[in-house]
Amino acid sequence: MILILRALGVGDLATAAPALRGLRGAFPGEDLSLAAPAWLGPLVDAIGGIDHLVPARELEPLSGAPMNPQIAVNLHGSGPESHRRLLDLEPGKLWAFANRAAGHQDGPGWLDEEHEVRRWCRLMRYYGVPCNEFDLDLNRPDVDVAEDVTIIHPGAKSTARRWPAERYAAVARHLRSAGHRVLITGSDSEQELCVRVSELAGLGPEAVPRTGLAELLGLVATARLVISGDTGIAHLATGYRTPSVTLFGPVSPARWGPPADRPWHRAIWHGTRSERGDLPGPVHPALLEISVDEVLAAGNQVLHAAASK
Template identity: 45%
Template sequence: MPALRLMRRALPEHRIVLLGPAWVGDVAGFPVDAVADDAAAPAPDVVVNLHGRGPQSHARLDALARSRPVRRIGHAAPGWDGPAWVDDPERPERRRWCDLLATCGLVGDDEAAVAADDLRLPTPDVGGASLPASGGRRATSSAVVIHPGAAFGSKRWPVDRFAAVAEALAGDGHRVVVTGGRDESALTAAVAAASGGLDLAGRTSLLDLLVLVAGARLVIAGDTGIAHVATAFGIPSVTLFGPVGPTQWGPPADPRHVVLTDASVRRGERFADEPDPALLAVTVDDVLGCARVLVGSSPDRLG
């Protein structure tokens, strides 16, 4: 997002087309003119690789360019001039792409550094959502949103701990809404059962999820997409990090966004089936203590 905003400012005369999934078009404020697949993409004058170091992503853009004399902006690869790819866990990933644009001369170094921390998105239109009600209230209203799933086991905090957090916050008087994909229904059901919360596994569109997070009181999740959405909307969050530390993928420093991990025991195996020790070192009391500070002393009680 920050790099796309920089491109918009640096190339105001260009129409920016993102090669990506159609659902991106549902995100209000996404700074592109269109989203297309390779077949529908127009012939480009400039191709920019903000995805990776290739070769697959470079090849896709080369195929679009064909024999046209287009400008290529990306990391160094055959046919591509640019900076070498460097893995640095102490460097925020959002800085990688903004710094790339600076290195290639589109923006200045200082502009890139400032822009990298601007992750804000405008609040989505609530009227377009189709979320169910809970306790006579729309799910969009000031709930504590808990997301127990993650793509890999290494990033997945034990579900019994999520359930304990949810139960305690429900006991404090907070409404709990649990989110996840259809394949995470066993996790969400356990958390919802412990807290009497609303289980939305597999029941939300992207727009529904954006609206839910934008109206939440607090989001508790592992290092997953929903945590980044909370950052974008400025919603208080507690994010649990395992194999990858928060310096690389976490939010910019902000008292509204708390990150929990223990780097001293991190194993760092991103695709492992078991939770990373850095994640297991985070306790229920750790999460509850931070959550209670963030939500304050006036829960949105049911009834």
């Protein structure tokens, strides 16, 4: 049995899809178990190839994981905490980035500015596992959702990565007047923000659906357009090849952006250096440099590019 740790969020798991598929291809007959939050189950299914989901929370002891896996693979971070969670299970081997504090010297060095997809593929290749960085596509879930909608997702994990609600509302108002069916999506904790954007845009309550992850996957898979900040739904748009515009603030798209060779995905960034993405406090200045007109123009560009595919 091979145990993989990636106990993070939607975008983190989506960007690890190529590495997970590399492992599946390298060990076709082995049990692949993924330690990740249980609520990510629909996304695990959309990636495919995982035999068992072991419910896990970030950097907590892996109490539900079996002992002595043949290989423990750290796709979570650079360590030492994540390394130790896996070493506690006494695996036959640990595949991870080198970390002196965790006593793990076998493995490549960590590069802070590396793109997240490339990072985990590089780790896999170090251990002899072929990995295709462009293998990002996701399977569509079997759910009944509205199709051909335009999704505006105003939330993000930190306030530094949230473009102002008033600007999202202005975009929503313009797109609706242009004939788009606009939905405002967000997590349970972001519902108040979603309602505010909807009200400012003059949309009705039906524009703010309460969705689980499976429903969100279904919406994105068939959407006309996705507009969001640097957060998980942007990676879902990449996985479903749905036209998207992603607004970046503290973190450069060179680290978390869509593949550069896809003109139907557009990353907008006015920053000069990449910072931590979980910065507290007000909206990051790089986000405030992005105008409503710039987002609308980018939306038109990605829709045109998608139509020309």
